[in-house]
Amino acid sequence: MSKPLIELKNVSFQYENTHALNNISFKVDEGDFLAIIGPNGSGKSTLLKLILGLEKPTAGEIKLFGLASNQFRDRELIGYVSQKSNAFNSAFPATVEEVVKSGLVKKLGFFKQIPKDASKKAEEVLKAVGLENLAKRNIGQLSGGQQQRVFIARALIAEPKVLILDEPTVGIDHENVQSFYDMLARLNREQNQTIILVTHDVDTVSNRISHVACLNQTIHFHGYKEEFDTISQDQIDALYGHAVRK
């Protein structure tokens, strides 16, 4: 058995005035496609920040690739697309390709040159997110959904083992949400890309994922998608405080 890529054991987190997360334990294995669902303020973004090392747990332990979080150095193994990062307007002076290549900067360090094959890699990841024809376009001319795909390509060019996405479909219209999730499912299936997705679109995403975690300060459910499907609608709605399933 290979080690889990990410493992949380009894993790809690407290902001100054808010107890955001309580006793969270779960694992993510290579090839998993985990959806984390939960109402607003339930601690989803905080949980991702802990995994990314942007905040430290108040209690408990996080292991990344088998290492304690504070001994883990290869941060580029974890790609991250933050909530509301699709913020370029039409005046932003960069092409799609340039934005994607900027994803290599963190990996290479400030003074290293972008490698010669960067354009080829940019082309590959743009193809993977379905934007192969838009490399030379100005990023500001793209729709919100397309920009979100560019950010995913920007994360993918650094070849992360785990791709973490925080509510990537906010602001994308319903029709395009389907094809957005199809694109993620293809990455997961064809490239064995491990994905952690924070989302509200439980129904839309559910036949593409392998695992579900329901979060509301603590984990109310974590398991295979098939198991999740057996939970009653009432239980899910109670967790959210409103109806989330059809």
Ligand code: ADP
């Ligand atoms: P979600 O992403 O599920 O909407 P968050 O993780 O952003 O939830 O927030 C969880 C809780 O922590 C909320 O009560 C929120 O108000 C609080 N919180 C989030 N960020 C901060 C912060 N920087 N300082 C203090 N409290 C915060």
Ligand code: MG
């Ligand atoms: Mg959030």
